[in-house]
Amino acid sequence: MEFFLLTLLLLAVIGLSSFIHHFMPYIPVPLVQIALGVLLAALPIGIHIPMEPELFFVLFIAPLLFHDGKNVSRHALWKLRKPILLLALGLVFVTVFAIGYLIYWLIPSIPLPAAFALAAILSPTDVVAVSAISSRVKIPQTIMHVLEGEGLMNDASGLVAFKFAVAATVTGVFSLTEASWSFLVISIGGLAGGAILAVLIIQLKIFIRRLGMEDVTIHMLIQLLTPFVIFYLVEHFHLSGILSVVAAGIVHTIYRDRDQSPAMQLQVVSQSTWTVLIYILNGLVFVLLGLQIPSVISEIFQDPLFNNWEVSKYIFIISTSLFVLRFLWIGAAWHWGWLKKQIQMPSMRAIGIITISGVRGAVTLAGAFTIPYVLADGSPFPQRSLFIFIAAGVILVTLVAASIFLPILAKPDKGNTDKLKEEMEQVAMLRTIDSAIRSIRELMNDENRGAAVSVISAYTQIRNRLTNVSDENSERLKLIENEIRMKALDAEANYIEKLKKEGQIDREMTYMSEEHIHRMRLAVTNRIHYRRLFIWTLVKRSLYQVVHLFLPNNKERLTHRQAQIKKIIRLKVNMAKTAIQYLKNQMTSENANIYLVIIGEYSELIMKLKLAKKGADSTQYTQLQRELRVKAFQAERDEIQNLYEEGEITIDVTRKIRKQINIREAYWMEESSLHSH
Numbered sequence: 107m108e109f110f111l112l113t114l115l116l117l118a119v120i121g122l123s124s125f126i127h128h129f130m131p132y133i134p135v136p137l138v139q140i141a142l143g144v145l146l147a148a149l150p151i152g153i154h155i156p157m158e159p160e161l162f163f164v165l166f167i168a169p170l171l172f173h174d175g176k177n178v179s180r181h182a183l184w185k186l187r188k189p190i191l192l193l194a195l196g197l198v199f200v201t202v203f204a205i206g207y208l209i210y211w212l213i214p215s216i217p218l219p220a221a222f223a224l225a226a227i228l229s230p231t232d233v234v235a236v237s238a239i240s241s242r243v244k245i246p247q248t249i250m251h252v253l254e255g256e257g258l259m260n261d262a263s264g265l266v267a268f269k270f271a272v273a274a275t276v277t278g279v280f281s282l283t284e285a286s287w288s289f290l291v292i293s294i295g296g297l298a299g300g301a302i303l304a305v306l307i308i309q310l311k312i313f314i315r316r317l318g319m320e321d322v323t324i325h326m327l328i329q330l331l332t333p334f335v336i337f338y339l340v341e342h343f344h345l346s347g348i349l350s351v352v353a354a355g356i357v358h359t360i361y362r363d364r365d366q367s368p369a370m371q372l373q374v375v376s377q378s379t380w381t382v383l384i385y386i387l388n389g390l391v392f393v394l395l396g397l398q399i400p401s402v403i404s405e406i407f408q409d410p411l412f413n414n415w416e417v418s419k420y421i422f423i424i425s426t427s428l429f430v431l432r433f434l435w436i437g438a439a440w441h442w443g444w445l446k447k448q449i450q451m452p453s454m455r456a457i458g459i460i461t462i463s464g465v466r467g468a469v470t471l472a473g474a475f476t477i478p479y480v481l482a483d484g485s486p487f488p489q490r491s492l493f494i495f496i497a498a499g500v501i502l503v504t505l506v507a508a509s510i511f512l513p514i515l516a517k518p519d520k521g522n523t524d525k526l527k528e529e530m531e532q533v534a535m536l537r538t539i540d541s542a543i544r545s546i547r548e549l550m551n552d553e554n555r556g557a558a559v560s561v562i563s564a565y566t567q568i569r570n571r572l573t574n575v576s577d578e579n580s581e582r583l584k585l586i587e588n589e590i591r592m593k594a595l596d597a598e599a600n601y602i603e604k605l606k607k608e609g610q611i612d613r614e615m616t617y618m619s620e621e622h623i624h625r626m627r628l629a630v631t632n633r634i635h636y637r638r639l640f641i642w643t644l645v646k647r648s649l650y651q652v653v654h655l656f657l658p659n660n661k662e663r664l665t666h667r668q669a670q671i672k673k674i675i676r677l678k679v680n681m682a683k684t685a686i687q688y689l690k691n692q693m694t695s696e697n698a699n700i701y702l703v704i705i706g707e708y709s710e711l712i713m714k715l716k717l718a719k720k721g722a723d724s725t726q727y728t729q730l731q732r733e734l735r736v737k738a739f740q741a742e743r744d745e746i747q748n749l750y751e752e753g754e755i756t757i758d759v760t761r762k763i764r765k766q767i768n769i770r771e772a773y774w775m776e777e778s779s780l781h782s783h
């Protein structure tokens with residue numbers, strides 16, 4: 107029961123981190139989760155979760171890297187293989203030696219092999235942390251592919267180097283030839299083992315499908331178990347489990363791309379399940395890291411052998427040295443042309459982005475906890491607690507540094523601030539409007555089609571105004587719109603003329619139809635005359651109704667009148683459909699926005715006429731409209747929040763657009779309530 111409650115508490119903390127990040131998106135989620143983990147550990151409720159590295163790797167690292175392997179671009183990995191290998195192999199081994207000697211010089215109480223071990227565990231970057239931080243920063247795609255490839259590959263090289271450095275510390279024996287050979291065997295064996303096992307698992311799923319078992323649950327269960335099984339089996343043979351799950355993820359992606367008939371339901375369930383699982387695992391990794399920090403800090407700070415200031419200084423010196431070494435290595439790679447050809451941006455900025463993205467994370471901490479307590483002769487492992495403390499400190503420093511400097515480095519050059527703000531605001535408004543239109547189209551069905559077209563038409567009008575803000579453009583747009591409306595009315599008039607020639611409508615219906623078209627033409631060309639005519643028409647109808655109140659209740663006359671109204675409605679519906687067909691035939695991608703507005707108006711007219719024909723009131727139609735409007739406004743708010751969280755817009759622009767959304771919503775609700783009454 108205690109384990110169950112602890113699990114619920116950790117999940118609640120992950121949910122709280124997202125809530126906090128929603129209101130403070132400038133703070134990366136990993137830092138929020140680490141802070142909550144520290145706070146949780148500091149509370150007097152006795153929470154203590156011992157770090158078991160083997161379990162940590164199989165439970166967290168395996169599925170996370172499998173998922174990354176499934177989603178990484180294979181084409182980009184191959185195209186950028188030189189810079190990726192240069193960082194994932196070259197930089198790792200340079201870091202081991204350079205930072206190892208630095209640690210040995212800084213802390214003489216640590217033997218050289220142990221210093222190499224600490225440097226090795228600090229060498230891998232964390233692709234999960236980089237992805238979390240870069241979600242608010244516009245990092246060029248090529249750089250992101252390099253960082254992802256490095257993060258996927260350097261875990262294996264760093265951990266293998268760490269393993270041999272620890273073995274040398276424990277036994278006092280080290281062979282460079284043996285270590286190099288072992289590294290090749292472990293890496294190639296891990297890649298091959300993961301690929302082979304992935305193919306076998308895929309064949310098992312194909313066999314199950316051929317047996318007629320298309321049960322999504324079984325296939326999803328196999329998919330979820332895949333990274334754990336592959337990692338465990340490959341590690342059992344002392345090969346790289348990390349590279350095995352990366353290879354398995356890539357193999358699964360190749361199969362998915364080639365499979366022509368995957369179950370659509372399985373794809374939807376798979377995507378949703380992995381999204382939730384990765385969200386939880388990512389969160390747990392950083393919350394657990396936060397939970398470990400207080401105990402690590404207290405162990406060092408309470409030890410009289412350590413000077414707290416000196417220990418903290420070690421962390422900053424080592425972290426700075428890691429960044430400096432990374433900067434020099436990447437600068438050399440840029441100079442050799444291995445990065446320059448693919449990345450189209452100033453060299454110093456690109457080098458700076460790749461440098462500061464070298465964030466350390468879960469693999470570093472988990473590896474640090476695998477350091478044995480004793481050496482081969484039974485004596486304690488030198489400075490084990492200090493190792494873990496430095497590893498945790500470097501993780502925090504690199505995370506904070508990336509959070510602060512990455513947005514600055516990746517920020518585009520700014521010209522006129524006011525002009526940029528206006529452009530930012532207009533782009534954000536267009537994005538929110540497009541999001542609302544997209545959400546309505548996704549919800550559209552046969553039942554709500556008329557209401558949906560009406561809402562889309564209203565949003566399209568807003569979009570047209572935004573894209574034609576100048577008076578000159580607005581006037582030109584209005585002229586084009588009027589011209590299109592007149593042509594649509596011409597199509598209606600031609601339809602009536604055709605019916606008249608074929609004898610399908612009588613003189614009265616012809617007169618009424620032509621009068622309707624005449625009024626609509628006046629509405630387009632002479633609005634003042636149209637208003638006068640509209641008022642006179644209302645007066646005539648009112649007089650007609652008053653006169654008929656005093657006439658005897660003639661059943662035949664009423665039946666004839668109702669039949670005439672139904673005929674008129676049917677004819678107007680057909681006229682509107684003719685106009686819509688004409689507009690659709692004339693519409694192109696360049697003028698689609700104007701045509702869609704007019705088509706929307708005709709579609710709404712058809713819906714209202716059909717409701718009138720059925721003798722129904724407009725309550726259901728209004729209700730459908732209301733539901734769609736609510737969804738559209740929510741889509742707008744979601745989009746504006748996403749733009750803010752991704753760093754696309756400032757807080758001032760966010761507040762201004764939110765205010766505009768609120769005003770439009772309030773205005774529409776007021777208008778809707780007036781119509782309903």
